[in-house]
Amino acid sequence: MLKDGERLDELFRESMQIIQSRSVFSFSVDALLLADFTKITKRDKKIMDLCSGNGIIPLLLSHRTSLPIDAVEIQEVLVDMAERSFDLNEKSSMLTIHNIDIKNIKSHFEHSSYDVITVNPPYFTNDQPLKTLGPHSIARHEVMIDLEGIIAAARYLIKNKGRLYMVHRAERSEEVTYQLMQNGFRVKKKQFVYNDPASRTAMFVVLEAAFHSQAYVDILQPFYIYGPDNKYSKAMLEVYYG
Numbered sequence: 001m002l003k004d005g006e007r008l009d010e011l012f013r014e015s016m017q018i019i020q021s022r023s024v025f026s027f028s029v030d031a032l033l034l035a036d037f038t039k040i041t042k043r044d045k046k047i048m049d050l051c052s053g054n055g056i057i058p059l060l061l062s063h064r065t066s067l068p069i070d071a072v073e074i075q076e077v078l079v080d081m082a083e084r085s086f087d088l089n090e091k092s093s094m095l096t097i098h099n100i101d102i103k104n105i106k107s108h109f110e111h112s113s114y115d116v117i118t119v120n121p122p123y124f125t126n127d128q129p130l131k132t133l134g135p136h137s138i139a140r141h142e143v144m145i146d147l148e149g150i151i152a153a154a155r156y157l158i159k160n161k162g163r164l165y166m167v168h169r170a171e172r173s174e175e176v177t178y179q180l181m182q183n184g185f186r187v188k189k190k191q192f193v194y195n196d197p198a199s200r201t202a203m204f205v206v207l208e209a210a211f212h213s214q215a216y217v218d219i220l221q222p223f224y225i226y227g228p229d230n231k232y233s234k235a236m237l238e239v240y241y242g
Contacts, residue, residue: 001084013242014063016089018056019081025140027056029225029236030204031120033193034167035060036239037206040067044115048072048157050102050150051121055082058095061118070114071097072105074144102145105153114157116165121150123169147172148179155183158211163188166209170202177207185209191220197228 002008006021020026035057040047044067049057052071055078061069073079079099086095100108124141138144147168154164164185168176170192177187187209192202202222227233232240 001088006081011059011063012240014060016059016063017085018054018059019085019088020054021081024075024077024081025053025138027053030167030193031056032060032239033204033206033223034118034120034165037167037191037208038116038118038165039163039208040065040116046070046114047116047118048109048114050117050119050153052078052082052097053120054078055085055095055097057118057120058082058097059085059089059091062089062091062095066094069095070109071095072100072102073097074099074101075138102153103149106156109157111156112159115159115162117154117158117162118165119150119154120167121147123172147175151179151183151185155185155211160212162211164209164211165207167204167206170205173205173207176205180209185211186213186215187217188213188215189218189220191223193223193225195224196226196230196233197224199224 002019005023006019008017009020010017038061047061047067047069049069049071052058052073055071058069058071076099079097082097086092098108122140122142126142158164180187187207189208191206193204193206194202223235224233225236
């Protein structure tokens, strides 16, 4: 099951394991927060995860639903790891990851076919310095696709009134909102994530946006990863362990 340099990491709340490797980008706390923020209703029928990496979001969501979940990832090595993680956790019948470029999404999927879309996209624009040109930079920087392209793909895939869940860097939150509105989405919920209560600025923003909705945005209470004692906050412990 494991190849050279790979390891198994625990997903404690879900009682699952995921294959990871130092040679490629591994998931971090933002993926856990996005999955926790994502809501799945009884009316939903299909879910899509864009920029899926090693399949962490589909695995986390599969603990809460039996709905089929598709995922898209451009890096073949990550797709291979995800497929083995799905098999390891006996989720291959409901989780499918596709090794394709998001820019070619129209050639592989039907228009307006997903109720829920999740995405943990590359955070940094190409005019920000790249330390390396490798798998890590593709995951972190908009080398292969930018924010506008990702949201355009989501617009093609989403059903009317469908919901898009995204995590992004807090400093780009206004740009995210603008691009969503330009593509027919309306932000319904937004939560800023801080390292701890003493932090002066937020690290991340997680949000829910609905397609062709006129809803107004609810700004939720801040989420703190750590408490004043430099230990995980109660909210973060719930994300990790339930």
